[in-house]
Amino acid sequence: MGLNFNLLKKVCECNSISGDEQSLVSLIKEYYKEYSDEIIYDNLGSMVALKKSRNKNAKKVLVLAHADEVGFMVSGVDNNGDIRVNPIGGINPNILLGDRVVLKSSDNKLYRGIVSNSSVVDGIKDIRFNFGFDSKEEVLKNNIEIGNSVCFDRETIKINKKRIVSKALDNRYGCFLSIELLKELKDVELDVDLYVGVSVQEEVGCRGALTITNKVCPDMAIVLDCSPCDEKNKNGILGKGVLLRVKDANMLAFRSLINYQKEMCKKAKVPCQYFVSYGGTDAGMIHKSFNGILTLTHCICAKNIHTSSSMIDVNDYNSAKKSLIYMLKDLHEERIENFKMGNR
Ligand SMILES: [Zn+2]
Incomplete structure (x- = not known):
C-alpha cells in the first residue's frame, strides 16, 4: 500500500494521552535522530528535530504534529x-x-x-x-x-487495501508523516531551516504548540493534523485528498498560503478539497504567537476521530506526504517574505 505500515502501527499503538506523551515522543525521537542535525525540547515535553540549511539567512519553517490523543x-x-x-x-x-x-x-x-x-x-x-x-x-x-x-485499547489494521483503522489517527497521521518526511528529505538540501516535531497537550488547548513555538520562533509553520469527515455535508470526504482548511474555530486561513497549498497539490498531481471545521488545531495557537506567524494546516480527514476506531484513506496520506515534500523543496527566503506581504 506504499507506506510503512509496521511503523505506523507502532506509532498508533503507543499510549499517549495529553500530559503523558513521553513514550510516544521518545519512540519518535529515535527516528528523528537518524535524519536530523539536532533535537530540541521545550519544558512541557514537545520536541523538534532541526535539519539545517546551508543558507546563512535561512528562514525557519516549523512542521508540527501533536503527539497526544484523547x-x-x-x-x-x-x-x-x-x-x-x-x-x-x-x-x-x-x-x-x-x-x-x-x-x-x-x-x-x-x-x-x-x-x-x-x-x-x-x-x-x-x-x-x-x-x-x-x-x-x-x-x-x-x-x-x-x-x-x-x-x-485497539489494534491498528489495514482493511480493503486502501484504508487504515486505528485508535488515535488524530494525530498519529501527523506523527507518522513527520518521521517519513525527515527520512525523505534526509539527503535533500533545503533553502530553509526545517524544524519538524511533535507538540504535547493539543487536545486540551494546544498548550505544547505555544511553548515549542516560543522555543523555535519560526517564520512559517505547517500543522499536520487529522480532521473529522463530514460526508453528509460534503465537507471532508475520505479519498478526496488533502484538506484546504480555510476556516476553523481558532484560525482563518492565510489566503496566500491556501493558494500556495492548492498550487503545490496541483504540481504534485494529488487531489485536494476545501474544508471548514468547527474544531481547531495547533495552528490556532501558533498563528497568534509573537506578532503573528504565517501558519498553514496540512490535514487529511478521518472517520470517527476521538473514538477507538478511526479510519483514514491511504491515498489521502500519500497525497499529503507528496504535496508537503513539494512545498518544502519549493520554499525559500523570498517566497516566505512575499507571503508576509500578502496580508498588507
Ligand atoms: Zn488532532
Whole structure:
C-alpha cells in the first residue's frame, strides 16, 4: 500500500494521552535522530528535530504534529473495584459502550480492561471502567491511583487495501508523516531551516504548540493534523485528498498560503478539497504567537476521530506526504517574505 505500515502501527499503538506523551515522543525521537542535525525540547515535553540549511539567512519553517490523543484520567475508585474517570479531550461517552481500554498504573504497569456500562449514559461522570478487580482494596494494592492515564485499547489494521483503522489517527497521521518526511528529505538540501516535531497537550488547548513555538520562533509553520469527515455535508470526504482548511474555530486561513497549498497539490498531481471545521488545531495557537506567524494546516480527514476506531484513506496520506515534500523543496527566503506581504 506504499507506506510503512509496521511503523505506523507502532506509532498508533503507543499510549499517549495529553500530559503523558513521553513514550510516544521518545519512540519518535529515535527516528528523528537518524535524519536530523539536532533535537530540541521545550519544558512541557514537545520536541523538534532541526535539519539545517546551508543558507546563512535561512528562514525557519516549523512542521508540527501533536503527539497526544484523547483518553481519560482516573478520578476515583468505587468499592466494587470499578474505576471512575475524567475525560482528557473531547469524547462522547456513548461511543464507549462495549469498548476496551488500557490503564497505566503509578508503577508503569499496563492493565487491560473494559467499559463496565452496558446502556446509554448521561455523561462521562456515569462511565465506569473495570480492569478485572473486585474491590477498591485490590485496585489500590496494584498502585492504581487518581491521575493515572487510561487509553483506548485497539489494534491498528489495514482493511480493503486502501484504508487504515486505528485508535488515535488524530494525530498519529501527523506523527507518522513527520518521521517519513525527515527520512525523505534526509539527503535533500533545503533553502530553509526545517524544524519538524511533535507538540504535547493539543487536545486540551494546544498548550505544547505555544511553548515549542516560543522555543523555535519560526517564520512559517505547517500543522499536520487529522480532521473529522463530514460526508453528509460534503465537507471532508475520505479519498478526496488533502484538506484546504480555510476556516476553523481558532484560525482563518492565510489566503496566500491556501493558494500556495492548492498550487503545490496541483504540481504534485494529488487531489485536494476545501474544508471548514468547527474544531481547531495547533495552528490556532501558533498563528497568534509573537506578532503573528504565517501558519498553514496540512490535514487529511478521518472517520470517527476521538473514538477507538478511526479510519483514514491511504491515498489521502500519500497525497499529503507528496504535496508537503513539494512545498518544502519549493520554499525559500523570498517566497516566505512575499507571503508576509500578502496580508498588507
Ligand atoms: Zn488532532
